[in-house]
Amino acid sequence: DTAVSQTPKYLVTQMGNDKSIKCEQNLGHDTMYWYKQDSKKFLKIMFSYNNKELIINETVPNRFSPKSPDKAHLNLHINSLELGDSAVYFCASSQPGGLAGGETQYFGPGTRLLVL
Amino acid sequence: AQKVTQAQTEISVVEKEDVTLDCVYETRDTTYYLFWYKQPPSGELVFLIRRNSFDEQNEISGRYSWNFQKSTSSFNFTITASQVVDSAVYFCALSEAGGTSYGKLTFGQGTILTVHP
Numbered sequence: 001d002t003a004v005s006q007t008p009k010y011l012v013t014q015m016g017n018d019k020s021i022k023c024e025q026n027l028g029h030d031t032m033y034w035y036k037q038d039s040k041k042f043l044k045i046m047f048s049y050n051n052k053e054l055i056i057n058e059t060v061p062n063r064f065s066p067k068s069p070d071k072a073h074l075n076l077h078i079n080s081l082e083l084g085d086s087a088v089y090f091c092a093s094s095q096p097g098g099l100a101g102g103e104t105q106y107f108g109p110g111t112r113l114l115v116l
Numbered sequence: 117a118q119k120v121t122q123a124q125t126e127i128s129v130v131e132k133e134d135v136t137l138d139c140v141y142e143t144r145d146t147t148y149y150l151f152w153y154k155q156p157p158s159g160e161l162v163f164l165i166r167r168n169s170f171d172e173q174n175e176i177s178g179r180y181s182w183n184f185q186k187s188t189s190s191f192n193f194t195i196t197a198s199q200v201v202d203s204a205v206y207f208c209a210l211s212e213a214g215g216t217s218y219g220k221l222t223f224g225q226g227t228i229l230t231v232h233p
Contacts, residue, residue: 092221102166102168102212105219108160109159109160
């Protein structure tokens with residue numbers, strides 16, 4: 001019955017590798033997001049997709065590429081991993097209402113990425 | 117640009133004390149939304165409350181209450197009779213409506229609350 005799920009929960013990898021994190025939501029929401037939480041707990045948005053279309057792309061290196069095969073899934077692929085990519089990555093989803101923005105976002109459990 | 121400031125980095129209280137977590141925000145929009153999320157030691161982000169900019173009524177939910185004051189751009193969160201299970205990082209967040217924000221949440225730095233038995 002998990003609303004927003006992410007896999008894997010933990011990811012330990014070497015510098016230079018390519019990895020993917022998967023996110024799925026069963027809430028029927030149209031909008032999905034990726035956020036990054038750094039070691040100081042600061043949360044910052046990376047991407048947002050609405051109905052498989054990219055809406056928000058914050059200043060994120062090109063090595064990060066989101067992919068949305070359908071509106072229930074938003075995956076994050078990271079190329080050439082660097083030490084600074086170590087963080088917790090959260091997926092979230094929301095259902096936009098009458099106004100664009102402002103709806104509650106529900107978060108997945110997070111994926112803890114450690115780059116060695 | 118939107119900004120959220122949680123000036124209290126860490127707060128430590130003893131069980132049953134009341135505690136208030138401060139949140140101050142900046143936005144140029146007249147329509148916006150404010151949120152509080154809780155991140156317990158297990159790491160997930162738990163939604164607590166959502167408020168729109170047109171509704172300044174304070175809200176109470178059990179031991180939790182929120183005070184929204186547009187005049188001071190603040191949205192403070194009070195826990196009454198704190199319990200050890202309240203120990204967590206609490207985030208205040210802001211979302212602007214419309215434009216290119218499209219639901220983007222801007223988070224404060226978080227306040228680490230530790231409740232001692």
